[in-house]
Amino acid sequence: MTPAPETPLVALSDAHVVHRARSGGLFSRDRVYALTGADFTVAPGETVGVVGESGCGKSTLARVLVGAQRPTSGTVLLRGRDLWAMKPDERRATVGRGTGMVFQDPSTALNRRLPVRRILRDPLDVHRRGTPAEREARVRELMSLVGLPGALADALPGQLSGGQRQRVAVARALALDPDLVVADEPTSALDVSVRAQILNLLLDLKERLGLALVFVSHDIQTVRRMSDRVVTMYLGRIVEEAPAAEVTDRARHPYTRALFSATPGLLDPIDPIPLAGPVPSATRPPSGCPFRTRCWRATDVCAATLPDNSPGTTPGHRFRCHHPVEEGRPTRELVAQATAVAGRQEPT
Numbered sequence: 001m002t003p004a005p006e007t008p009l010v011a012l013s014d015a016h017v018v019h020r021a022r023s024g025g026l027f028s029r030d031r032v033y034a035l036t037g038a039d040f041t042v043a044p045g046e047t048v049g050v051v052g053e054s055g056c057g058k059s060t061l062a063r064v065l066v067g068a069q070r071p072t073s074g075t076v077l078l079r080g081r082d083l084w085a086m087k088p089d090e091r092r093a094t095v096g097r098g099t100g101m102v103f104q105d106p107s108t109a110l111n112r113r114l115p116v117r118r119i120l121r122d123p124l125d126v127h128r129r130g131t132p133a134e135r136e137a138r139v140r141e142l143m144s145l146v147g148l149p150g151a152l153a154d155a156l157p158g159q160l161s162g163g164q165r166q167r168v169a170v171a172r173a174l175a176l177d178p179d180l181v182v183a184d185e186p187t188s189a190l191d192v193s194v195r196a197q198i199l200n201l202l203l204d205l206k207e208r209l210g211l212a213l214v215f216v217s218h219d220i221q222t223v224r225r226m227s228d229r230v231v232t233m234y235l236g237r238i239v240e241e242a243p244a245a246e247v248t249d250r251a252r253h254p255y256t257r258a259l260f261s262a263t264p265g266l267l268d269p270i271d272p273i274p275l276a277g278p279v280p281s282a283t284r285p286p287s288g289c290p291f292r293t294r295c296w297r298a299t300d301v302c303a304a305t306l307p308d309n310s311p312g313t314t315p316g317h318r319f320r321c322h323h324p325v326e327e328g329r330p331t332r333e334l335v336a337q338a339t340a341v342a343g344r345q346e347p348t
């Protein structure tokens with residue numbers, strides 16, 4: 001069945017992922033709240049960037065989107081169909097056809113014992129795509145699509161450079177012609193010199209194949225440059241979604257503004273917005289707004305209730321904050337405001 005054009009490729013609704021804490025041992029009751037109440041959609045052809053500090057749930061969100069992680073509660077609709085209500089075989093087939101995933105480190109993501117040809121044939125074999133001859137032709141086509149010379153078809157991953165390995169991983173993600181590719185830190189394990197090549201490859205493929213791309217990265221500059229929409233996560237929650245063109249200096253959530261203020265080269269040179277204390281543990285997230293323990297604008301209501309997901313003035317802009325940054329307020333003023341509050345809170 002062809003989905004209606006307005007059907008999102010993937011839609012999460014109130015998705016939660018809770019793990020048993022690794023540090024607590026087998027019988028620990030400690031829980032890690034890796035993803036909390038995520039409502040999120042990806043439309044055909046769009047590029048969504050996901051940013052946030054280490055451990056805020058970016059990879060968890062990515063894995064939930066491609067059916068690699070079952071949410072503890074909530075729903076995942078892939079092209080309008082409930083992924084986790086399907087039988088396992090049907091789910092595997094649906095995920096395999098519709099989505100591809102590129103991981104951070106191609107050295108560990110690719111089977112070291114298989115030559116490139118076999119790595120790329122594997123998804124075609126598993127999903128019984130075409131005749132053997134058609135599969136071989138598809139392997140050659142995939143290699144050419146990602147700029148790998150055909151002569152490398154018999155090479156093992158260990159005989160390739162880091163950039164070439166990541167090209168193989170991208171080709172594998174594209175093998176079944178998905179319409180959504182999720183890339184989780186696809187360049188962070190690569191030499192700086194080849195990062196741009198892989199990013200440009202992803203953007204080029206996105207244009208040529210009409211893919212939607214979800215791009216997870218610590219590199220805020222790159223996310224902003226590559227994406228149509230940027231999602232900010234904090235302690236397992238999506239706290240803001242904003243058009244990429246607006247996220248730097250028109251974001252409404254104080255955390256997004258703080259994150260972007262700390263990114264060199266995005267704004268006129270300013271000191272970053274100072275935040276109070278460290279990120280709380282994901283085993284004991286604060287009540288109400290998760291950011292309130294570090295936020296210079298927090299009041300009692302922030303501890304009492306989770307803010308609603310409020311719409312901004314431009315389409316596609318939403319944020320969860322009781323005291324959002326005023327429209328158009330310059331970051332420089334927020335630095336001054338937060339610095340003054342931090343000064344008042346300092347012990348005398």
Ligand SMILES: Nc1ncnc2c1ncn2[C@@H]1O[C@H](COP(=O)(O)OP(=O)(O)OP(=O)(O)O)[C@@H](O)[C@H]1O
Nearest residue numbers: 019020021022032034054055056057058059060282
């Ligand atoms: N299998 C697991 N068992 C226990 N805790 C886990 C598991 N997977 C992830 N976590 C925890 O869940 C939280 C979110 O992890 P996740 O990897 O999604 O964050 P992230 O934002 O991608 O981090 P990074 O940027 O460092 O990759 C972290 O506190 C992490 O330690």
